[in-house]
Amino acid sequence: MRKLIVATLLIGAIAFEAWWLRKVPNNSQSEFQNSSVGRPTSKASASFVGTTSCRSCHAEISDLYSTSGHAHTFHATTDSELAKQLHGVTFDDPLRKSQFRYHFDSEGLATSLPAKFGDELFPLSYALGSGTHGVTFLTLLPHRDGSTIGLEHRVTHYAQKSGLDLTVGHAYLGEPVEDAEHFGRVLSGRKLTQCIECHTTSGRVENGAIRELIPHVGCESCHGAASHHVEIRTAGEEDADFSAAKSWPDAMSELRTCGRCHRLPESIKKSELVRESKILPRFQPAGLMQSPCFQKSDGAMRCTTCHDPHEKVSKDTTRYERLCMDCHQTQTVAACPKSSNNCIECHMPPISLEGVASFHDHWIRIRNEKDPSVLQPEMDSEN
Numbered sequence: 001m002r003k004l005i006v007a008t009l010l011i012g013a014i015a016f017e018a019w020w021l022r023k024v025p026n027n028s029q030s031e032f033q034n035s036s037v038g039r040p041t042s043k044a045s046a047s048f049v050g051t052t053s054c055r056s057c058h059a060e061i062s063d064l065y066s067t068s069g070h071a072h073t074f075h076a077t078t079d080s081e082l083a084k085q086l087h088g089v090t091f092d093d094p095l096r097k098s099q100f101r102y103h104f105d106s107e108g109l110a111t112s113l114p115a116k117f118g119d120e121l122f123p124l125s126y127a128l129g130s131g132t133h134g135v136t137f138l139t140l141l142p143h144r145d146g147s148t149i150g151l152e153h154r155v156t157h158y159a160q161k162s163g164l165d166l167t168v169g170h171a172y173l174g175e176p177v178e179d180a181e182h183f184g185r186v187l188s189g190r191k192l193t194q195c196i197e198c199h200t201t202s203g204r205v206e207n208g209a210i211r212e213l214i215p216h217v218g219c220e221s222c223h224g225a226a227s228h229h230v231e232i233r234t235a236g237e238e239d240a241d242f243s244a245a246k247s248w249p250d251a252m253s254e255l256r257t258c259g260r261c262h263r264l265p266e267s268i269k270k271s272e273l274v275r276e277s278k279i280l281p282r283f284q285p286a287g288l289m290q291s292p293c294f295q296k297s298d299g300a301m302r303c304t305t306c307h308d309p310h311e312k313v314s315k316d317t318t319r320y321e322r323l324c325m326d327c328h329q330t331q332t333v334a335a336c337p338k339s340s341n342n343c344i345e346c347h348m349p350p351i352s353l354e355g356v357a358s359f360h361d362h363w364i365r366i367r368n369e370k371d372p373s374v375l376q377p378e379m380d381s382e383n
Helices: 051-055 059-065 080-084 187-195 219-223 227-234 249-264 282-288 317-329 343-347
Strands: 007-011 012-015 074-076 090-092 098-103 108-112 123-124 127-129 135-140 147-160 163-166 186-187 200-206 209-215 350-353 355-361
Touching: 051 219, 074 355, 090 147, 123 135, 127 249, 147 200, 186 187, 187 200, 200 219, 200 343, 219 350, 219 355
Parallel strands: none
Antiparallel strands: 007 012, 074 127, 090 098, 098 108, 108 123, 127 135, 135 147, 147 163, 147 186, 200 209, 350 355
16 A cells, blocks of 8 residues: 555645545546537537547548547556656756655556655656657645645656656746645646646546546547537438538638647737747747738648648658748749758747757747747746
């Protein structure tokens, strides 16, 4: 049996009982229902059916999707290969001069801070992120009044480092006041809801658990709940009203669909919507919307001009450069006077994020001395 931290925690002057729910949420598809805010649905009464239900008719695109980052954004740590690999690993916090030790067993991943809490373990219940950039762990803490908070773990596993480092933004946190804050940052309300929604197809936080869970960013994350569509197609009828049966009506609608999670301008501080912003490269739709390429394209340029959300993001820059030249070699769009290649490195360079990950700057432009060379993000804003 594990020895778990069982002290009562006070966070922000509110008392939270420190008992830890380790049971994996029930994800039986018979229980899937329409989830909360921010998710598209085909009809008000439609419910989520899960990506496996789509495969019977869409096998080819389903196989392609299985290779994408979207197909691997949410795991219980009991089922996470990364969590298993972290058993016995340690991480030295360079700022707080403490050491995290990781332990994996049949109950999933947990961590300890021996210098502070001895051999008591703090559970890390969920692994969020595709691993393309990183994987961060999340723990849900039930509040005595029935609500739930989350704790984003202080340490993340980064692909670029092939190892652990501080979670982005946590270097800016002050010293912990309450016990739980030694293990990470508290997420509550809208922040916690968005965190879950942007890594799952369906999931509702309730009583210390995630109910009606369909993990990963699946078909219905973009196309809406599909129960009615499945019923209609199973009966051999056409369903022209379902969103997957038609293209996005315009570029802005598509950007707003992607931007629900990858961020839109209105979800970022106005002071960061400037070319010298040190945080904007992390949020691709918001950056793209500032670009002359997008603004002058008359709706021709959108996320799917370069990216297929059903497949793994390509790192082949020549593929993207060919798309640049499709426009910039025409009579109506000026050609680059410097070169006919290296478009991405010059106009969309990768910007380092605290030295642990990098993101290509999607504000496509002729760069100057004001543009950031190193990304040093602030904490996420609420506006």
